[in-house]
Amino acid sequence: MGYQMKPTRLFLLRHGQVAGFEEKRYNGQSNVPLTEAGRTQMDLVCRALHDATLEAIYSSDLDRCTYGAAQLGQALGVSVFTDAALRELDCGQWQGLPWLSLAKDFPEDWQARLQDIVHHRMPGGESFHDAASRVRPVLQAILTRHAGQQVALFGHGGINRIFLLDALGAPLDAAFSIVQDYACLNIIDYLPDGSCRIQLMNGTYLSVPERVRSA
Numbered sequence: 001m002g003y004q005m006k007p008t009r010l011f012l013l014r015h016g017q018v019a020g021f022e023e024k025r026y027n028g029q030s031n032v033p034l035t036e037a038g039r040t041q042m043d044l045v046c047r048a049l050h051d052a053t054l055e056a057i058y059s060s061d062l063d064r065c066t067y068g069a070a071q072l073g074q075a076l077g078v079s080v081f082t083d084a085a086l087r088e089l090d091c092g093q094w095q096g097l098p099w100l101s102l103a104k105d106f107p108e109d110w111q112a113r114l115q116d117i118v119h120h121r122m123p124g125g126e127s128f129h130d131a132a133s134r135v136r137p138v139l140q141a142i143l144t145r146h147a148g149q150q151v152a153l154f155g156h157g158g159i160n161r162i163f164l165l166d167a168l169g170a171p172l173d174a175a176f177s178i179v180q181d182y183a184c185l186n187i188i189d190y191l192p193d194g195s196c197r198i199q200l201m202n203g204t205y206l207s208v209p210e211r212v213r214s215a
Contacts, residue, residue, distance in 0.1 A: 008190040018035060062088070089158045
């Protein structure tokens with residue numbers, strides 16, 4: 001039997017709880033900080049990954065993601081690479097604004113976005129399709145660079161959903177069928193034949209040890 005290349009495993013994480021979490025809002029590419037609880041969440045999930053054999057760690061360059069990436073990189077002695085192209089959706093004029101105020105102050109745009117989340121651009125910002133076009137080449141380059149290895153990526157709720165939908169072969173308009181809680185962990189195996197297997201979705205730090213041991 002010929003040699004069969006191992007899958008490329010991606011540990012895909014979302015950042016922890018952020019300031020202003022009490023009210024639904026579009027944080028987008030604004031550099032909102034983690035709360036104390038958010039830092040604790042990331043400490044716990046990074047500690048649970050201490051047995052992972054990672055070749056590299058990638059992260060959005062926003063502070064809410066780089067905190068966890070730096071923690072894990074230091075613990076494992078692994079290089080961390082940040083990339084602005086991995087930032088959350090650009091929410092333009094809506095950045096930092098609560099959903100309730102958007103529905104009141106931008107009623108037509110708000111309804112248009114609800115009706116077509118994939119193609120409707122937020123004023124001065126991106127559509128979901130725009131964001132997908134931005135981040136897909138970045139992930140593909142990472143997977144190509146680390147074929148047959150294991151890497152971690154610290155990202156955002158919207159961007160993580162794009163990667164998960166692509167792994168499932170699902171359309172972008174199914175984005176909110178997927179839950180991405182603060183500090184959640186997803187594990188995706190990318191096989192040499194181009195198929196994907198999602199080993200874990202929206203897991204917590206308590207989900208990690210068995211999955212890491214089975215890698």
